[in-house]
Amino acid sequence: MKKKILILGAGMSASNLIKYLLDHSSELNWEVIVTARSTEKAKSKLEGNPNGTPKAFDINNIDTLPEFVDDSDVVISLLPAKFHPIVAKECLKQGKHLFTTSYVSPEMKALDADAKAKGLLFFNECGVDPGIDHMSAMKIIDEINHAGGKLKSFESNTGGLIAPEFDNNPWHYKLTWNARNVILAGQGGAKFLSNKKHKYIPYYQLFNRIHTISVLDYGEFEVYANRDSLAYREVYGLHDIDTIFRGTMRRPGYCKAYNVFVQLGMTDDSYEMEYPDNFTNRDFVEAFLPVNNSLSVEDNFCQYLGIDKNSDIFKKIEWLGIFHNTPVTLENATPAQILQSIIEPKWALGKDDLDMIVMQHRFLYELYGKNYEHKSSLIVTGKNQIHTAMSITVGTPLAIAVKLFLTGKINAKGVVIPVNPDLYSPILEELENYDVKFIEEVKEV
Numbered sequence: 001m002k003k004k005i006l007i008l009g010a011g012m013s014a015s016n017l018i019k020y021l022l023d024h025s026s027e028l029n030w031e032v033i034v035t036a037r038s039t040e041k042a043k044s045k046l047e048g049n050p051n052g053t054p055k056a057f058d059i060n061n062i063d064t065l066p067e068f069v070d071d072s073d074v075v076i077s078l079l080p081a082k083f084h085p086i087v088a089k090e091c092l093k094q095g096k097h098l099f100t101t102s103y104v105s106p107e108m109k110a111l112d113a114d115a116k117a118k119g120l121l122f123f124n125e126c127g128v129d130p131g132i133d134h135m136s137a138m139k140i141i142d143e144i145n146h147a148g149g150k151l152k153s154f155e156s157n158t159g160g161l162i163a164p165e166f167d168n169n170p171w172h173y174k175l176t177w178n179a180r181n182v183i184l185a186g187q188g189g190a191k192f193l194s195n196k197k198h199k200y201i202p203y204y205q206l207f208n209r210i211h212t213i214s215v216l217d218y219g220e221f222e223v224y225a226n227r228d229s230l231a232y233r234e235v236y237g238l239h240d241i242d243t244i245f246r247g248t249m250r251r252p253g254y255c256k257a258y259n260v261f262v263q264l265g266m267t268d269d270s271y272e273m274e275y276p277d278n279f280t281n282r283d284f285v286e287a288f289l290p291v292n293n294s295l296s297v298e299d300n301f302c303q304y305l306g307i308d309k310n311s312d313i314f315k316k317i318e319w320l321g322i323f324h325n326t327p328v329t330l331e332n333a334t335p336a337q338i339l340q341s342i343i344e345p346k347w348a349l350g351k352d353d354l355d356m357i358v359m360q361h362r363f364l365y366e367l368y369g370k371n372y373e374h375k376s377s378l379i380v381t382g383k384n385q386i387h388t389a390m391s392i393t394v395g396t397p398l399a400i401a402v403k404l405f406l407t408g409k410i411n412a413k414g415v416v417i418p419v420n421p422d423l424y425s426p427i428l429e430e431l432e433n434y435d436v437k438f439i440e441e442v443k444e445v
Contacts, residue, residue, distance in 0.1 A: 002031045005067055008057060009078035010036040010045045010085060012177060013101070013127070015386045016434075017076070017395030018045050018052070024403060025051035031347055033072065042096070059083050070253035074402060076100070084108060088122055095120065097405065099396055101127030109415055116414040125412075125417040126401050127391035129158040130358060132378070132431070133418060134235070134244075134396070134436055137361050140376055141236055142421060144365050149372075153364035157213065157223050158357070160390050164218065165382050166353040170316045172251035176355040176390045179344045183267055183336050184246070190225030190365050192245040193233070201225050212252065215360050216377050216439060217295035219300030222255055223247035235419060249358055257316040260305060261339060264288040268428050269336035280325045284338055298323055320346050354382040357389040364445070375441040396434050400427050 005012065006020055014034075032049075035057035036042040042054035057068060059079050069075055069090045076099045077087045084100050085107035091098045092111060097120055104124045115122050134157055144151055157227055160176040173184060186206045192199050201209050210222045229246045233239055261267050265288055275283065282297055292300045298318075302309050324340055330341055347425055349355065359378040364371065382388035384434045401418070404410045418424045431437070 002029050004031045004033060005074050005076065005406075006033045006035070006072035007078065008035055008059070008068070010034050010042055011078060013391050013394040014078050015045065015388075016391040017399045019047075019079070019387070020396055020399035021402065022046065022049040025049070027249055028385070028403070028406065028425075029417070029438040030406070033068075035068065046247035059086075062086065065090050065178055066094070067210055069096055072096060074099065074406065075404065075444050076398065077102075081105065084124075085111075091122070092118065092120065095355070096197070096368045098122045098397055099402055099405075101122050101128065101131060101394055104415060104417060106162070112172040119413055121405060121410070121413055122415045123401055123412070123418075124415065125406070126253070126398045126427070127395075128160075128397070129359070131397050131418070132393055132428075133158055133359060133361075133437065134419050135378060135428050136359070136378070138236060138419045138421075138424055139428060140363055140440075141238070142373060144363065144367070144374075147367060149365045151238065151363060151365045152240060153362070154238060154243070155245045155247070156360075157221070157249050158226075158245040158359045159221060161249070161251065161356050161358060162349075163354040163356040163389075166350065170319050171254055171257065171347065171439060172351065173254055173347060174349050174355070174361070175344065175347045176349070176388060177394075179340055180336075181346075182339045183343070184269055186224065186226075187267070187269075188227060189231070189437065190227055191243070191245075192225055192229035194243050194245065196242050200231070207255040207262055210255045210376060211358065213249075213362075215249075218358065218379060218381065220252055221249040221358065222252050222370075223249055224255055229342070235417070243364075253312055257313045260307070260313065260317060263305065266335045266339045269334045272332050273338065276330070279328045281328065281342055282323050284323050284328060284335075284342070285322055335401055347391065349385065349388075351385065355389045357393045372445050373443055373445045376438045377441070378436065378438050381434055393436060396436065397427050397431060398428050404416065417422045 018034055025032055026105050031051055032044050033053045034042045037056050037058055039056045041408050046052035073095045076090050077084050081102040084102055088098055088108055088111055092114055095118055105432045137156055162174040187203050189203045190201045202306045206224055210224050212220050226248045232244060286297050289300050289304055294400055306315050320343055330337055334374050357380040361376040363374040380389045380393055
């Protein structure tokens with residue numbers, strides 16, 4: 001009997017997951033059910049494969065979820081993270097296994113005991129970040145521990161960026177995943193451990209508190225802190241570590257320019273603005289500036305923020321068209337939504353552009369009385385507009401995990417993430433077939 005794999009959501013990061021499962025579907029006797037808001041969109045992801053079934057599904061019409069889950073053996077949720085607990089509870093009710101790429105939320109974690117009791121696997125955090133970062137980091141951490149070393153510092157940084165040969169805008173950045181998530185990034189602030197001291201960065205300082213690293217021969221990247229690094233002491237078993245830090249990478253200059261929007265309040269998503277029908281981008285900027293009728297919007301902007309009109313920061317902001325009299329077409333929108341509508345077209349990937357995933361771990365450890373630095377670096381470049389680096393690194397690890405589970409090579413139960421060797425080793429090994437391979441650099445320091 002065919003095993004039915006249900007995929008909820010067929011967005012930008014789903015392409016490689018769908019292709020992988022369809023590529024293995026004949027050999028392993030699978031039916032891959034792909035859902036999207038329209039059947040046509042779902043069908044476009046199947047590329048004519050007879051083992052794929054397209055269906056229309058809208059999570060906002062939650063009443064239809066039970067029938068989709070019922071007609072499956074394994075459920076993959078690529079929906080926005082807030083919907084995963086809803087899907088998980090339905091899977092629990094119907095006795096179906098669940099796979100996601102997202103962080104384990106408190107609501108998901110609370111289902112662990114019930115999932116175990118029913119013999120179900122709820123496999124989470126198996127994309128790129130979280131996912132490949134966990135697996136590749138734990139591989140090195142386990143190797144250091146097994147050799148008798150003592151890990152003192154662990155830093156892990158990841159960025160979804162544009163490949164260098166297509167880096168042709170002043171921000172050195174283009175959107176490779178959900179634009180809304182980029183606009184709202186960092187709003188919870190960040191916390192980490194540095195030389196045994198707890199450090200906290202509020203959102204309004206996040207893009208000010210940056211540092212620079214280099215990765216292989218790809219030049220420099222700036223890093224801002226990513227969420228709660230402290231939680232990973234438990235996840236990675238690093239209870240006695242002196243420093244633990246997780247960050248997000250951008251090219252130099254991005255953070256100081258983006259910080260302008262944060263300081264003005266343009267990234268706020270907590271309220272809807274009131275504005276007239278003829279509201280423009282220029283009006284949007286002016287709405288966040290103090291009244292000064294003697295200055296142009298541009299000069300008022302620079303004076304208020306203390307930036308030079310000839311600076312790279314101003315040139316980046318100006319390039320977005322934010323001072324233009326372009327109509328804002330959104331109704332009842334938050335500042336963040338309006339800002340997204342202005343930025344998204346300017347940061348869009350061109351039709352021939354290729355994206356790039358950059359990841360680097362840095363381990364400092366002691367072994368036999370000597371100190372070592374180990375850098376583990378990953379560069380993945382997209383193949384085209386469909387099979388992007390983001391899609392490759394988000395979708396492929398999860399697809400491999402599903403295959404391993406359905407072929408009896410993963411026997412875990414409950415709510416799990418891939419931090420144990422029996423989970424991460426086979427996934428990392430197969431990922432190398434897709435050019436997802438880390439380069440290791442070790443030196444005595």
